[in-house]
Amino acid sequence: MKDRGFDTLSIHAGHEGFEPDSMSTPIYQSVAFPYADAKEAAEIFRGEKPGYTYGRWDNPTVQVFEKRMAALEGAQSAIATGSGMSAIMMLAHQLCDEGDEFVSSNRVYGGTFGLFGEGFRKMGIKVNWVTEPESLDEWKAAITPKTKFLFVESPSNPGLFIGDIAALSALAKEHGLPLIADNTITTPALQQPISLGADTVVHSTTKFICGNASSLGGIICGTEEVIEGIRQGCMRYLGPAMAPFNAWLNLLGLETLSLRMAKHCSNALAIAEFLEKHPLVESVNYPGLSSNPYHAIGNKQMKGFSSLMSFIIKGTYDDATTIIDSLDLMIHATHLGTAKTIVTHPASTTHSAMGEEEMKKAGIPATLIRLSIGLEEEADLIADIEQALANVKSAVAV
Numbered sequence: 001m002k003d004r005g006f007d008t009l010s011i012h013a014g015h016e017g018f019e020p021d022s023m024s025t026p027i028y029q030s031v032a033f034p035y036a037d038a039k040e041a042a043e044i045f046r047g048e049k050p051g052y053t054y055g056r057w058d059n060p061t062v063q064v065f066e067k068r069m070a071a072l073e074g075a076q077s078a079i080a081t082g083s084g085m086s087a088i089m090m091l092a093h094q095l096c097d098e099g100d101e102f103v104s105s106n107r108v109y110g111g112t113f114g115l116f117g118e119g120f121r122k123m124g125i126k127v128n129w130v131t132e133p134e135s136l137d138e139w140k141a142a143i144t145p146k147t148k149f150l151f152v153e154s155p156s157n158p159g160l161f162i163g164d165i166a167a168l169s170a171l172a173k174e175h176g177l178p179l180i181a182d183n184t185i186t187t188p189a190l191q192q193p194i195s196l197g198a199d200t201v202v203h204s205t206t207k208f209i210c211g212n213a214s215s216l217g218g219i220i221c222g223t224e225e226v227i228e229g230i231r232q233g234c235m236r237y238l239g240p241a242m243a244p245f246n247a248w249l250n251l252l253g254l255e256t257l258s259l260r261m262a263k264h265c266s267n268a269l270a271i272a273e274f275l276e277k278h279p280l281v282e283s284v285n286y287p288g289l290s291s292n293p294y295h296a297i298g299n300k301q302m303k304g305f306s307s308l309m310s311f312i313i314k315g316t317y318d319d320a321t322t323i324i325d326s327l328d329l330m331i332h333a334t335h336l337g338t339a340k341t342i343v344t345h346p347a348s349t350t351h352s353a354m355g356e357e358e359m360k361k362a363g364i365p366a367t368l369i370r371l372s373i374g375l376e377e378e379a380d381l382i383a384d385i386e387q388a389l390a391n392v393k394s395a396v397a398v
């Protein structure tokens with residue numbers, strides 16, 4: 001299966017050894033797996049015989065999803081988790097001890113920002129933020145003798161910052177450090193960070209990989225050593241495993257991943273081009289636009305620009321909420337990466353815990369609106385946003 005193309009792997013990889021075989025991967029809704037005898041139990045636990053032991057670290061349905069994701073990311077191995085946040089948490093926990101530090105761009109999802117700051121502070125692990133992440137010198141300056149890894153979310157949510165993964169990987173290697181990339185927004189259909197030099201990739205599979213807002217999940221793809229370390233270590237004692245049914249939903253999502261991502265990209269470009277020309281719009285953050293500062297680096301390392309975008313309006317906070325409340329087809333929710341188009345106001349929801357000062361540094365004003373463009377008809381989406389923008393009456397805006 002290894003030498004097959006991406007679309008073949010996304011449909012077949014990892015599904016093997018089921019008796020009787022089935023078109024759809026069976027859902028092993030079981031926590032434990034009986035042994036033939038005591039000898040077999042001991043052999044499986046010692047890793048001398050393949051088999052399953054306990055659902056927190058192994059399950060046949062989840063394992064198919066792990067193998068498929070490893071194949072798609074070009075990684076040796078993968079471990080699925082209960083959410084994207086727990087994937088990031090498990091990996092950082094595996095790589096750091098109390099007193100250690102790591103370096104991250106400040107252009108990250110609000111939950112990640114909270115975990116890295118407040119969450120890890122409680123464990124005695126310190127993040128050194130890079131607040132101008134376009135500058136490699138800033139990354140370099142943030143590395144200390146205690147640094148254990150570099151972390152980049154690219155493209156970032158909601159600012160759509162794109163990090164130069166090859167350059168960051170070269171910097172990490174110079175210092176003998178691993179580079180971790182959060183590949184949630186692009187998925188391996190559009191970007192494969194390991195092929196660009198990253199060591200480990202994390203995802204919130206809740207988003208584009210599942211694709212329909214039906215299940216929370218996360219995955220870590222990396223070397224056998226790191227993944228088995230997590231499986232035998234913190235996954236056992238912290239325990240955020242992926243549910244078998246969620247793994248099954250994610251496997252369904254993967255079967256159509258490339259097709260969906262292509263349509264997400266083309267719809268998003270059309271909306272971004274519409275917004276860029278609208279008199280009420282101050283700026284559009286969508287790296288697929290040729291005017292975007294990250295367009296060139298995105299073209300170098302991505303096959304497409306996905307469908308997350310944000311735009312800043314010329315009006316006020318009230319104008320932003322008027323637009324959101326006027327949308328008819330687009331759904332107002334705290335989510336992204338689904339077939340349905342979603343609008344979010346990050347400053348008052350997903351990123352509100354960052355506080356005003358940190359939001360300012362990360363480029364998230366109250367007039368920023370985030371869109372995750374779905375798979376509906378392009379013309380219907382443009383009509384919806386056009387009528388919503390027409391409702392803004394503020395003197396600042398007109």
Ligand SMILES: Cc1ncc(COP(=O)(O)O)c(C=O)c1O
Pocket residue numbers: 083084085086109111112153157182184185203204205206207216217218
């Ligand atoms: C880029 C990114 N990484 C991680 C997460 C966290 O994922 P989850 O909601 O599955 O815990 C999110 C959630 O929005 C995200 O956008």
